[in-house]
Amino acid sequence: MIYLDNAATTFPKPESVYKALDSYARNSLANPGRAGHKMALASEHTLADGRHRLNQFFNGKGPERFIFTLNCTDALNMAIKGVLKPGDHVITSDMEHNSMSRPLRALELAGVIEWTRIPSDGQGSIDPQTVAKAITPKTRLVGISHGSNVVGTTQPIEEIGKITREKNVLFLVDAAQTAGVLPIDVQAANIDLMALPGHKGLFAPTGVGVLYVAPGVHVNPWREGGTGGDSSSETQPKDYPYFLEGGTPNVLGVAGLIAGLQWVQEQGLKKIHQHEVELVERLWKHLDEIGQFTIVGHRDMSRRVGTLSFFTEALPAAEIGGILDQAFDIAIRPGLHCAPYIHKAFKSYPDGLVRVSPGPFNTEADIDLLAGALKEILA
Template sequence: MIYFDHAATSFPKPKEVGEAMLEAVNEYGANPGRGGHFLSKKAGKIIEETREKLMDFFSAPSANHVWFYQNATMALNQAILGFPFEEGQHVVTTAFEHNSVLRPLNRLVEEKRIDVTYVEPDENGLITTEAIRMVVTPHTRMIAVSHASNVTGALIDLKAISDIAKQVNAVLLVDASQTAGTIPISMEEQGIDLLALAGHKSMLGPQGTAVLISKQDYGLKPLITGGTGSHSELPEQPLQWPERYEAGTLNTPGIAGLSKGIDEINEVGIESIYKHEQELMRSCLEGLKRLEGISFYGPTDLTKRLAVLSFRLEQIGSHELAIILDEHYKIGVRAGLHCAPRTHHSLATIDTGLVRVSFGPYNTKEEVETFVQAIEEIVTAFQ
């Protein structure tokens, strides 16, 4: 099968990822941090080594500032719902956000009576720095942005937005689920305060892994409390990091696999991965533009977007097209609203949805050519 759904999760994974997970289950499947015996220490060592790799990968202040979660949704919920907002305080976010940001913010509007401003894209499909600057106020406590849209791939200038956040003493929360592993990210250089990301997308790790990295102590309240393996005598969650934000048993096999995903990115080179995926997107876009009846969405300047291509055919619905590609051509794509309803409202596609094609490091130009040919055949059949 040709797999073009990397924005949802990357596939296939490097073989070392699965091997590391199997080794964790079969050879040291003990509970990390919950015992002083050899196997527990081995599991704990793998987790700490992965923390350190993530610290280096994203220029985090310390490995203890790297916290593991089941998915990016949980990481973002911890950052947003755990933040010490007070009634009347303000959050700036964008129309490009995933429901993992939109729904927690909506909950805070209802429960804490905060105010939220949603910045819309400009005529070029971009969220501009100036648009964000115009809506921040002295009451703005957080600016929450996706590094790139999961629908259009549109990128955002994190450093410029960080500068705006610092001017009003706000915290910059970045959802890097789409960019981590394919675009270099430095918390230090780009001024990121809270960085959330999925381990199973461009980081090439398995599902069930995600990370929240906190630059410093923002007074986040732990959303989940319970066992930490240390300070068990305390009636409340300990203050010590990372235990404060990691109640319960961690996903040791998943984290071991994520570690090997990071190794693969470092070996291939993140710049090479980005270049390869961009070339595939350009080739796909050029091929599809020769056909009639296709509407494309996202920045026309391809240097300002990821290798994510969303489109719609006039003759056929998005879901039906995805089914045809799957059942007749063995090509996997994503159709629908992509858990980003405000994005589709902005694009005026909330009623139709879009077909999204997203590329990964192991896709080939030949696969792109096969896809373009399939779309050409479908377009011809419906004329």
């Protein structure tokens, strides 16, 4: 199979990740504990090692501020429901994933919060000044996806973070599409909360994510339970990261995350990003030549990640995806991509778009074969 659905989950993983997972599962997979036997201590060390690496990679304010979660959705829910109070006002954009939008919409419908979705321009970009103008005295949180999972557009989080810091508003960044692809400095961007998955740009297996919580930001616990150390407290221990990590974490996933992060650092973010956007540009040129496709989003490769979405009046997106899968053994992602507000903004709702998202292991030949298949389908 030619796999071009890396915006959903990267595949394949680097060989070093597979080896790390196999070795860890066979030799070290115990319940982490700070006062247990050797294997328990080894598992605890793996968690600590992962936090230190993440803290260095994202320039955090302490390894204990990196909370291991189930995935990016889990991290976003923890952040949103952990900081908002009745009467708060929240600002997002129409470029958000359902993992950001659905929790907020549920709170809005319940009468807990007020919610403003600022519009993007015709190419998927958000004007930071539009964010500034939307802030009110009740605004508690601004939540922005760093990179769109549909059109690939990246947002100026440094400029938005400067505004939120000046206005004393919390800044939440959804880094699902950019962590491991673009540099992110949480201090330089004034990020208070950042959610990211392990299974995308950091090449971990599914089932592990991260929530960064800056010092001074209080997040109520999403779950409460065992912490592997303090068993005497009647409520969740207040020290980080255990305050937000009730229950047994996915230590195997963290071991894979460490191996994936090491691989990303060896390759370099610039190399990974350049390779992916060059493949996107190659596909874009093919589609221009075919001439029957409409592509959404802008073409400035310095302001996007390696994701390209398009449609044709000839066939619905879902049908194109099915034909590519069944007849050509090419995996792409058709539909609404868990982001209905984006599709409404681009007038592609409810049928959706064809999304192609190459990764580091894809080649120019993969893109050429996809283009040939699309041309044949239309013919």
